[in-house]
Amino acid sequence: MKQRRPNNTTKLKALKAFDYEDKMLWATANCLYKQLKGDKKYPEPVVNALVESFAAHSRVLIEFLYPSKNVHSDTILARHFFLPNEKWLRLCPKESPLLKDTRELANNLLAHLTYTRSEGKLNKRWLFTKIAKELGVVLNIFNETDEIQALRHISGG
16 A cells, blocks of 8 residues: 655644544543443433444544555555654554454444344443553554644644
C-alpha cells in the first residue's frame, strides 16, 4: 500500500476525525458501563444501538492503530502522523488478542448477518471495560507523542 504523506492542514482535519471517534468510543462505553452496573436502565433497542456504536467506534480505532492488509487507500491511519511512518510502528504496542477478537467481533456484528448474531451471542461477548481500557492505553500513547502534541498546539487544542 502506498504511504500517504499528508501536510499539517490535512493532519489537523484527520486529527479532528480521530477525536470524534475517540470521544464516541468513550461516550458509548460509559453508557454501557452505567447500564451494566444498574445506574442507568436503557430499553433494549437503545442498548443494542449502544453496542453497535461501541462496536463501530472500537473497530474504526483498532483499524486506525493496527491497519489490516486490505485497508482502503483513503483510510486515516495513526502512522500517517509520523515521519517516517514506521516511527508509529516502533511506538505502538503489539495488537493484543482482545483487540484482534474485537475487530473480528465488530466485523461480524456490523458487516454480516451471521448465525452467531442470529443466536443472540454477539451482544453477550462484548467486554466493554476491558476493550476500552486496552484501547485507551494505545490511544494515550498516540495522543502523548510529540507529533500529536505539536498538532494540537497548532490547532489551539
